[in-house]
Amino acid sequence: MIFQIILGILCVTICESKGEPRSSDRVCHKNECTQLVKQIEAQRGPSGPCVNFHDYICGKWNGSQEIPKPLKDKAVKDLADLLDECSTLAEESPNATTKLINAYMSCTLRE
Incomplete structure (x- = not known):
């Protein structure tokens, strides 16, 4: 009886894990990713x-580093577009x- 239970658990475990992708299958190895x-x-x-x-996150970031102009222009435009979508003044809030x-x-x- 114990053998059958162990065999059943083993079969379920193998069947469940067989179709799952491994984490290494989802890792990007393209040149752009490694760069x-x-x-x-x-x-x-x-x-x-x-x-x-x-x-750890900000360690070597120098706040005076200039953001490339095309990236800065895009960020400003995206922010302005988002803010323009707010058609009315928001209610008073500390947010x-x-x-x-x-x-x-x-x-x-x-x-």
Whole structure:
């Protein structure tokens, strides 16, 4: 009886795990992906994420580094497009998003 139970559990386990993709199947190995990983690693700080998360994420980022003009222009346009979709002033709230929308709308509303 115990043998049959173990055999049944083994069969279910094999059948369930056989169709699942392995994590290595989902990893990007293209040149663009490896270049992006290298860029991210070059900017990351020396601390581990559990030791000093801010340093791990922002460690070598220099706030004075200039963002490339095409990327900056696109970011500004995307933000303006998002804010333009807010057709009315948002209600008073301590929410930072609401404050941003209100400030933008006060500068762009024309009567």
